[in-house]
Amino acid sequence: MFVNHILLDKEHAKHFVHDMREVGLDKYLVVPASGTAKSSILRALGMHETKKELIYCITYDEGRQKIKKLAIDKYHFDKKQGGVYYCCDTNYKKGDEMEAVVLHVIVDRGTADDVVETLEKNGGTGATVIHGRGSGIEKRTAFFDFVIEPEKDIVLVVTTEEKRQGMIDALNEEFGFEKKNTGVIFSLPVVDAVGFNFDR
Secondary structure: OEEEEEEEOHHHHHHHHHHHHHOOOOOOEEEEEEEEOOOHHHHHOOOOEEEEEEEEEEEOHHHHHHHHHHHHHHOOOOOOOOEEEEEEEOOOOOOOOOOEEEEEEEEEOOOHHHHHHHHHHOOOOOEEEEEEEOOOHHHOEEEOOEEEOOEEEEEEEEEOHHHHHHHHHHHHHHHOHHHHOOEEEEEEEEOEEEOOOOOO
């Protein structure tokens, strides 16, 4: 089984989902996300974030090939910056071939910009931020009878295996994840990717 990830702006995501359904792929999840641009000028102007949608779709190999074909033939992810596609194999075994890795960095809400900045200083060329909620009982806050769960930022960055450990080390040094339990980092192998320029 493959976990396919397609990142597009909202309008194109709607069309991509329609095209997936046309080729028989009707089980998916669409999550609002923010893309980050690597530019100090854009950041200074407050324009470094762009609204995106992240489409998750679990398929067998045939479905993976259909999604990749759409990404290349119709949406031209390989030729322009309109979107990106990457895929993780749930049956990946150590030693299998991989194209890249995807880092997941889970931190308290409001910390994502600092995480992205650290990633950029260590070879990252852009990231995706999605929002979630933690389930740790020790951090829940009660307001009358209403329980408020801590909100989280999840930063995703696809990078090369060579850069992975340097990024993890830099994040641990900057945020002290290992000592303070202030976040979680894990990586998954990417077996297929379109729309990335790892040489930038």
